[in-house]
Amino acid sequence: MDVEVSLRVDGTAHRVTVDIRTTLLDALRERLGNTSPKKGCDHGQCGACTILLDGRRVNSCLALAVAHDGAEIVTAAGLAADGELHPMQRCFIQYDAFQCGYCTPGQIVSAVAMLREAEAGWPSAVTADGVAAGDGGRTGLDADEIRERMSGNLCRCAAYANIVPAIQELARR
Amino acid sequence: MRPFRYARADDVRGAVALLAEAPAGAYLAGGTNLVDLMKLDVATPELLVDVRRLTSDRVEELPDGGILIGAATPNSDLAAHPLLRGRYPVLSQALLSGASGQLRNLATAGGNLLQRTRCVYFQNVTTPCNKRTPGTGCSAIDGHHRELAVLGTSPECIATHPSDFAVALAALDATVHTEGPGGGRRIPMTELHRLPDGEPDRDTVLAHGELITAIEVPPLAFATRSHYRKVRDRASYAFALVSVAAAIDVADGTVRDVRIALGGVAHKPWRASHAEELLRGGPALEDRFRAAAEAELAEARPLPGNAFKVPLARNTLTRTLLDLVDGPA
Numbered sequence: 001m002d003v004e005v006s007l008r009v010d011g012t013a014h015r016v017t018v019d020i021r022t023t024l025l026d027a028l029r030e031r032l033g034n035t036s037p038k039k040g041c042d043h044g045q046c047g048a049c050t051i052l053l054d055g056r057r058v059n060s061c062l063a064l065a066v067a068h069d070g071a072e073i074v075t076a077a078g079l080a081a082d083g084e085l086h087p088m089q090r091c092f093i094q095y096d097a098f099q100c101g102y103c104t105p106g107q108i109v110s111a112v113a114m115l116r117e118a119e120a121g122w123p124s125a126v127t128a129d130g131v132a133a134g135d136g137g138r139t140g141l142d143a144d145e146i147r148e149r150m151s152g153n154l155c156r157c158a159a160y161a162n163i164v165p166a167i168q169e170l171a172r173r
Numbered sequence: 174m175r176p177f178r179y180a181r182a183d184d185v186r187g188a189v190a191l192l193a194e195a196p197a198g199a200y201l202a203g204g205t206n207l208v209d210l211m212k213l214d215v216a217t218p219e220l221l222v223d224v225r226r227l228t229s230d231r232v233e234e235l236p237d238g239g240i241l242i243g244a245a246t247p248n249s250d251l252a253a254h255p256l257l258r259g260r261y262p263v264l265s266q267a268l269l270s271g272a273s274g275q276l277r278n279l280a281t282a283g284g285n286l287l288q289r290t291r292c293v294y295f296q297n298v299t300t301p302c303n304k305r306t307p308g309t310g311c312s313a314i315d316g317h318h319r320e321l322a323v324l325g326t327s328p329e330c331i332a333t334h335p336s337d338f339a340v341a342l343a344a345l346d347a348t349v350h351t352e353g354p355g356g357g358r359r360i361p362m363t364e365l366h367r368l369p370d371g372e373p374d375r376d377t378v379l380a381h382g383e384l385i386t387a388i389e390v391p392p393l394a395f396a397t398r399s400h401y402r403k404v405r406d407r408a409s410y411a412f413a414l415v416s417v418a419a420a421i422d423v424a425d426g427t428v429r430d431v432r433i434a435l436g437g438v439a440h441k442p443w444r445a446s447h448a449e450e451l452l453r454g455g456p457a458l459e460d461r462f463r464a465a466a467e468a469e470l471a472e473a474r475p476l477p478g479n480a481f482k483v484p485l486a487r488n489t490l491t492r493t494l495l496d497l498v499d500g501p502a
Contacts, residue, residue, distance in 0.1 A: 001176055021174045023208070043209050047275060056249075056278040062208045063279065066179050067201060067223055114274060122253040125269040125409065151409035152273020 005069040009034060010078025018065050025049045025060035028075065036077035036105045040154075047153035050106035050113075051075050057113035059152075076105030079112060088112050088170055095166035099157035107153045111167045114149045115141075118171070124148045138171045146171070174211050178220045185352050185386060188222050192382040193354045195220040200384060202245060202284040205276050210289060214298050215305060225281065228386045232256055238392035244283030244385045248338070249274070251282055261390060263399035263418050267341035270403040273410050283385035286339050286349070286365065289376065290332035290440075291412055293317060303329045303373045311373075314476065320414065323475040323482045324439040330373030331476070333437055334366055335412050340436035341401055343444050344418040347390045353383030362388075366441030376440075395422035395430060398500075402493045403436070404485060413437035415486045417493040423457045431494075435469075438486055445469045448490070457498050459491065466490040 001020045006013065009032060016031050025042075028034045028051070037060050040048030044059040051060045052074035060073075079086035088108050091097070098104045118138040126148045141149070146164050155163065179201075182188035192198045198220035201207060210216035229243025232254045240256050251257060252268035272280065294300045294312035301309035313321055313331055321331040339362065347362040365377050379385075399420035405411040416436035422429040431452050433445040448465035455461050466487040473483045 001178070003179070020179055021176065043212065044205060044276060047273065050275055053278075056247075057275050058279045059205070059275045062205050062276075064179075064201075064204060064208060064221075067204065067221075067225065110275065117249070117274065120253070122249065123258065123265065123269060125266065148409050149274055152275045 003066050005065050007032075007065070007068075007071055007073055009073045010075055020064075020066055022065045023061050024051065024053070024063045024065050024068060024071075024073070027065040028060065028073070034075055034077060036075040037109075038102055038105060040103065040106075045154070046103070046106075047110060048103050048106040050110045050153065052109060052113055057110050074109070076109050079108065086112065087173070088115075088167070091166040091169045092163075095162045095169065097159055097162040097166035098155075099159050103153060103155045103157075107150070107155065107163060110150060110153045111170075114146075115167075115171055118145075118149070141168065141171045143168065175214070175217050177211075177218055179223065180220060181223045182227065185224075185227050185384060188224050188227055189352055189354060189382055189384055191222045192220070192384075195222075196381065198222060200224045203247070203280040204284075205272070205280045206284070206288040210296070213296055215289075215296055224384060228283065228384075230281075235389070235392075240390045242282050242388040242390070244281060244387055246282045248272070248277040248280045248282065248285060252277065259397070261341075261345060261393075261396045261399060263341045263344065263396065263401045263420060264338065264390070266401035267337040267403075267416075267418060270401060270413075270416075271337040282338070282388055285336050286342075286385060286388075287377065287379075288335055291335050292321060292332045295332060304332055304369070305374070307372075307374050317478065318476050319478045320412065320437070321476075321479055322439045323473040323479055323486075324435075324443055324470070325368040325441070326439075326474055327369040327371075327373065329371075330369035330440065332369065332373070332440055334376070334439070334441050336442070337401065337403060337413060337416060337436060339366070340416055340434045340442040341418040342388065342390065343442035344399075344420065344432045344434035345390050345393060345396060346432070347388055349385055350387040350389060351379065351383045352386050353380050355380070357386075359389075362442070363444045369440045373440075393420065393432070396420045396432075398422070398497055399432075400493055400497055402489055402496075404489055415482055415489050417486075417490050419490070419493045419497060421457070421494060421497045423498055426457055428452045428455055428457050428461075433469075433490065433494075435486055435490070438473075438482060445490070452494075457494075459495055462491045462494045463487065 038048035040046035199218035230245040448469040
């Protein structure tokens with residue numbers, strides 16, 4: 001059974017007809033030609049498919065398109081405005097924060113959203129003082145905080161040693 | 174994934190009516206577990222009734238000092254909420270110890286309680302599993318069961334309930350509000366989930382079409398001193414081997430009151446009522462904490478692959494209480 005859904009992706013409105021079983025990830029990649037979010041595990045475990053869905057980072061492989069009709073989506077490709085790379089993208093290049101690059105779009109979208117979450121005062125499981133305090137904003141994020149908050153993004157090349165400093169660089173600015 | 178029909182209703186009553194007509198239908202909220210199970214062919218609903226926009230998605234303060242959590246509240250909003258962080262840190266910590274940032278943004282409070290076990294045989298349709306297909310047998314008892322239950326097990330099923338949040342709610346005497354074909358009711362968290370006996374395919378006491386609309390947490394002054402400690406195979410983004418949710422009220426070295434629940438050890442969040450009884454009125458000392466933990470675990474029936482959970486649960490419970498007693502005021 002087919003359904004028609006409206007999605008706004010990286011600033012452009014689309015109306016697309018999809019099989020009802022289609023996830024946002026498959027709608028983006030297979031129907032709209034946006035291959036920025038990657039299909040890694042397809043089970044919500046690796047984070048390679050991370051997108052911003054109505055402003056929040058989510059695993060697009062677990063979200064059915066039909067349930068998110070009308071959604072506003074930003075992919076890693078859409079973070080680069082007017083041909084200018086997003087500061088997080090520049091930090092990943094500066095710190096050589098990838099090897100094969102497959103997880104990178106998901107890592108970057110996740111990191112951008114994660115800094116916004118920290119700015120909004122959201123605690124993490126390692127936030128000092130349990131969770132009673134823990135809103136030091138983004139500048140207070142140490143390596144432990146970044147690793148915890150980014151634990152939903154796996155890198156099988158294990159480029160974490162450069163991913164964490166890349167994110168920390170932008171968090172400090 | 175098998176084809177399905179998708180429907181939305183205007184309100185909770187409408188959603189309940191839609192699902193009542195579809196014996197093989199299911200509610201869809203965040204979908205983080207259900208959609209995955211549909212991909213695995215473990216869940217094969219013929220109708221999905223989307224309830225993500227039907228119930229409240231926020232936390233309300235109640236006149237008695239408790240809180241009411243709308244079933245559609247995302248886990249991330251809930252974990253960051255000042256009322257949880259201030260009055261019930263154990264709830265916030267439990268939520269933050271579960272899943273990942275991305276999943277917590279999609280997943281909802283109501284759906285969290287209804288997620289299915291992560292037993293590898295349950296999730297693999299090529300292996301026998303009494304929970305997935307009643308009567309086929311349990312592959313885990315003689316197979317891989319390192320992550321599985323040691324308390325309240327049955328010869329049919331040794332699955333564990335995977336939620337962290339549910340463990341903390343069970344410790345706090347929370348109540349689940351539901352709406353179903355027969356009307357609304359309130360179910361104590363400790364009675365929402367069941368042990369596998371007889372019907373391992375039934376995780377909860379909910380009837381078909383019964384929808385969780387809200388979770389009520391009663392006031393508990395000493396819950397400001399509460400903690401969730403989770404032991405797992407990696408530092409983040411893994412299910413609990415053992416977890417402990419605890420709150421304790423100590424005055425002049427005596428335990429005035431205490432709440433304890435264990436996760437990762439049973440088919441349901443395991444409220445440690447026996448340990449609580451032993452501790453109330455006694456001295457807040459390590460050997461008492463250890464003895465209470467041992468008494469609670471006396472009925473454990475571990476298997477070779479998960480026997481480590483018994484001492485691990487004892488030590489984790491003892492350490493959690495000690496940290497609460499010795500920690501900063």
